[in-house]
Amino acid sequence: GQQVMQIPQYQHVQEGEDFTTYCNSSTTLSNIQWYKQRPGGHPVFLIQLVKSGEVKKQKRLTFQFGEAKKNSSLHITATQTTDVGTYFCNAGGTSYGKLTFGQGTILTVHP
């Protein structure tokens, strides 16, 4: 997989606040996948974005793929304590290609 930069590295929010994490690439991506890892848990696939400008929603989570397919964002509306964890974006390569994990964004939600 291709390397993407993700910001911020850490985010602390109060429960009920919104949260956004961003992924940026210097090259055009074929697709991008988002994963969540709870503390002490394993990565869990959230979604894949493929099309330019694509927006997908999963309840309070909104995923966007930029028009140029070089950036992506994950926005959580009204965070809950269950949203705590590390959110990773991964640039997809070939169908069998490995995932290359960055540091992700570590989200802490204060009740």
Add this chain to the structure above:
Amino acid sequence: EPEVTQTPSHQVTQMGQEVILRCVPISNHLYFYWYRQILGQKVEFLVSFYNNEISEKSEIFDDQFSVERPDGSNFTLKIRSTKLEDSAMYFCASRGGRANYGYTFGSGTRLTVV
């Protein structure tokens, strides 16, 4: 929902001993992977496996590591002579043949080398 199953969940071994970590990927998946995560660090790729052979491996995956799919369902990672620095959480993952499917990870095996 289909799961990737890993056993054991915890393994403690003496330095220099051999360990085998076991995984049962999702039955109709074609691509299999091992990753590891040292405590507090990011998830690192070890190896990918397709069509009964290694398709890619990282620098971490040296001669002390090997993988096998002995019976069409299990997928194992063997560490021949464990070192203290092999202590980590080891995740198995699998993926189907369709490009839209994400990777499904197992719950991991926590390996502690003492």
